[in-house]
Amino acid sequence: MSIIIQERSIVIPGEALAEGMDFLPGDNTYRESDKIYAKILGMVTIAGRVLKITPLAGPYVPRAGDKIIGTVMDITMTGWRISTSTAYTAMLNVRDATSHFVGKDEDLSKIMAIGDSVIVKIVNVTSQNLIDVTMKEPGLRKISGGRIIKINSQKVPRVIGKQGSMISLIKSKTGCDITVGQNGLVWIKGTPEGESLAEEAVRMIENKSHHSGLTEKMEAFLKESGIDLGDVASAPANVPNEGTSDNTNEQF
Amino acid sequence: MAYKKRFDGRKFDELRPMEAKAGVISNANGSAYFKIGNTVAYAAVYGPREMFPRFLQNPKKGVLRCYYNMMPFSGSGERIRPGGSRRSQEISMVMVNSLEPVVDLSAFPNAVVDVFIELPQTDAGTRCAAISAASIALADAGIPMKDMVSSVAMGCVDGSVVTDLNYNEEAYEDGPVSDIPIAMIHNTKEISLLQMDGEISKEKLMQAIEMAKVATEKVYQLQIKALKEKFSQE
Numbered sequence: 001m002s003i004i005i006q007e008r009s010i011v012i013p014g015e016a017l018a019e020g021m022d023f024l025p026g027d028n029t030y031r032e033s034d035k036i037y038a039k040i041l042g043m044v045t046i047a048g049r050v051l052k053i054t055p056l057a058g059p060y061v062p063r064a065g066d067k068i069i070g071t072v073m074d075i076t077m078t079g080w081r082i083s084t085s086t087a088y089t090a091m092l093n094v095r096d097a098t099s100h101f102v103g104k105d106e107d108l109s110k111i112m113a114i115g116d117s118v119i120v121k122i123v124n125v126t127s128q129n130l131i132d133v134t135m136k137e138p139g140l141r142k143i144s145g146g147r148i149i150k151i152n153s154q155k156v157p158r159v160i161g162k163q164g165s166m167i168s169l170i171k172s173k174t175g176c177d178i179t180v181g182q183n184g185l186v187w188i189k190g191t192p193e194g195e196s197l198a199e200e201a202v203r204m205i206e207n208k209s210h211h212s213g214l215t216e217k218m219e220a221f222l223k224e225s226g227i228d229l230g231d232v233a234s235a236p237a238n239v240p241n242e243g244t245s246d247n248t249n250e251q252f
Numbered sequence: 253m254a255y256k257k258r259f260d261g262r263k264f265d266e267l268r269p270m271e272a273k274a275g276v277i278s279n280a281n282g283s284a285y286f287k288i289g290n291t292v293a294y295a296a297v298y299g300p301r302e303m304f305p306r307f308l309q310n311p312k313k314g315v316l317r318c319y320y321n322m323m324p325f326s327g328s329g330e331r332i333r334p335g336g337s338r339r340s341q342e343i344s345m346v347m348v349n350s351l352e353p354v355v356d357l358s359a360f361p362n363a364v365v366d367v368f369i370e371l372p373q374t375d376a377g378t379r380c381a382a383i384s385a386a387s388i389a390l391a392d393a394g395i396p397m398k399d400m401v402s403s404v405a406m407g408c409v410d411g412s413v414v415t416d417l418n419y420n421e422e423a424y425e426d427g428p429v430s431d432i433p434i435a436m437i438h439n440t441k442e443i444s445l446l447q448m449d450g451e452i453s454k455e456k457l458m459q460a461i462e463m464a465k466v467a468t469e470k471v472y473q474l475q476i477k478a479l480k481e482k483f484s485q486e
Contacts, residue, residue, distance in 0.1 A: 010483045012476050013354070013391050014399030014438050028396065037439065039356065039398060041391045041479060056483050057282065058394020059300055061359070087300040087314075087363030128311065128361050154394070 007046045010056070011038040017051050026052035060086050060153035060183045062125050067140070069148060069181035070133070072116045075108050082120060082133060085150065085183050090131035092120060097135045117143050117187070119179055139179075146177070146189025149199055151206045153184030158209040159202055166205065166215055173222040174198040197225060255410035255427065259420045265463055267404065267416045267470055272384070272478035274392045282393025284478065286385035289418055290375035295385035296368045297393040300357065303364035314357030318347040318367045320382055326374045328419070343379045350383055350403070350435040350445035356396040365395060376419040376431075377405040383435050383445065388475050392482065401444055402471035403435035406460040408452045413460050415467045432457070434464040438472050441465055 003018045005011060017029060017036045025031045028040040029051050038044075042053040062068075062084060070090060074081035079093040094102050098111060112118065119140050120133040135141065151159065159180055160167050171178050176190030176198045188198045201218060208214060258264065268289030277283035280296035287293075303309045320343040324334050347369070357365060367389065369382040380403035387401045407417040410427030422431055430450030437444055443461070452460070 010480055012400065012479050013397035015476075016439075030398070032439075037399070040396050041394060041483065055394050057392060059281070059360075087302050087360055089302075129363075 005044055007044055009044055010042070011044055011053065012041055013038055017044060022049065024050045026050040028053035028055065055154055057152065057154060062086060062088065062122055062129065062131050064122050064124055066122045066182035067119065068122060068183040069117060069119055069179065069185035069187055072112050072114050072118065075114065080108065080112055082118060084131060085185060088129045088131055090120070090122070090133045092133050092135060096133070099136065112142055117148060119143060119181070119187070143187055146187055147195055147199065149186050149188065149202065151184050151186060151202060153182065155206045155209045156180055156182055156184060158214070159186070159205050161215065166218065169215065169218060170198055170201045170222065174201070197222070255412045255424065258414065260418060264412060265415050265466065267467055268418065270471065270474050272388060272474045274388050274478045274482040282389045282391070282395070284385045284388035284392060286381050286388065288377060288381050288416065290373055291377050291381045292371060292373040293378065293381040293385040294370045294372070295382065295389035297365060297389045297395065299365035300360040300363035303362060309362040311361050314360035314363045314365060316348055316352055316355055316357065316365050316367070318344045318351070318369065318386065320344045320347060320369045320379070322371045322374055322378065326371050343382070346379065346445055346447065347383055347386060351386060351390065351401055353442070353444050354398045354401055354437055355390060356398060359396065376417050376422045377433070380405045380433050380435070384471050384475060388478055391479055399437050399439050400472060400475055401435050401437055402468040402475060403433065403445060404464060404467040404471055406432045406434055406464050406467070408450070408456050408460065413456055413463060415463055432460055434461065434468070436464065436468040
């Protein structure tokens with residue numbers, strides 16, 4: 001008849017969340033007889049009558065519309081196979097990669113070679129987790145230089161912040177261009193000092209993601225260990241999922 | 253001649269002191285440390301990731317694989333030959349069987365979740381420690397699970413039903429001994445592992461299973477504590 005746990009508490013798989021039929025099982029929960037149980041380790045959210053669990057750990061689940069960072073791992077007849085840092089690879093078709101005409105026997109490795117890193121967007125995911133990606137959108141491109149670091153994909157929203165507040169803060173204070181892939185890969189490009197500082201900052205967010213007032217703490221951290229940027233204009237704030245256009249696709 | 257008092261002075265239904273910790277191996281997606289008496293198990297979970305060799309892939313759901321391994325120096329001093337053995341292969345298999353009922357890999361077709369178990373120190377009850385550790389590690393890795401699996405070895409030493417045998421009890425020579433590793437799914441109390449060697453009467457076996465319910469509950473409380481400790485301080 002009632003709820004057993006509190007909102008925002010951390011639950012373990014199999015832990016009872018509520019009793020009776022007053023509540024409905026949402027994401028990552030299941031009902032057995034008259035109780036609702038947790039199916040994953042995470043934090044409980046109560047949305048009206050629905051109980052949901054936000055996972056605190058776990059693999060990235062590919063979803064259509066997500067911008068991710070991947071690496072070319074193979075070249076096929078019709079395009080590229082991209083690793084997504086999940087159990088599944090993605091296909092990037094030639095026509096989704098470039099607006100230029102690509103001839104029948106053109107060498108695709110001239111456009112993108114194995115080992116190149118790319119920012120792509122997921123177009124479609126099937127039930128068997130076959131992933132189609134595209135590069136024909138502003139901000140999506142082959143990337144070179146800088147560094148790619150891997151973080152827990154569940155922490156990505158915290159790294160980006162509300163409306164990209166956190167990521168723009170790091171960008172402006174370190175002078176780096178940063179792109180956060182929803183799959184937990186973060187590409188940082190700037191001066192060597194800026195890159196190290198930005199990496200440290202991202203790691204700090206990953207480790208302290210639950211703290212309140214993280215933006216203020218980050219501001220203080222970047223100020224004290226910050227590099228003097230002077231009046232150098234900050235990197236263009238191409239916030240993930242906002243798709244601001246900054247001359248991309250120019251490499252083809 | 254009956255076994256009246258346990259070698260280490262424990263009560264018949266008392267477990268050895270236990271310790272558990274989640275997230276001990278930073279490279280892994282999830283990991284755990286589980287110690288019961290002198291038996292120590294480390295579990296590391298990798299995945300879901302692409303499965304090789306390909307022909308083992310299952311297009312309907314992800315595959316769970318376990319690797320159980322005792323370290324060469326882990327036993328009484330006799331060096332154990334490194335690498336897989338008939339015994340380790342069997343234990344790896346029963347571990348998969350005991351964890352599979354709770355692990356839900358339907359969202360990861362063709363993928364695999366690998367669970368590696370290393371035992372640096374052993375004193376009986378290794379497969380139970382391994383299962384308890386693996387259960388924590390899988391939850392820590394964020395793998396969807398219906399429930400937790402807790403495991404404990406029961407036994408009957410010369411007519412007395414005892415919980416969590418140590419090696420001295422397993423090797424008791426003055427009477428019949430049976431060793432019964434049991435794994436239970438917490439909420440339903442379903443048995444997901446039950447093996448036995450030695451001699452035991454039907455009544456004693458039923459008594460052992462009843463006692464296992466109490467003992468696995470204690471293991472479960474510790475598993476929960478280990479996981480909550482890791483995630484609430486984060």
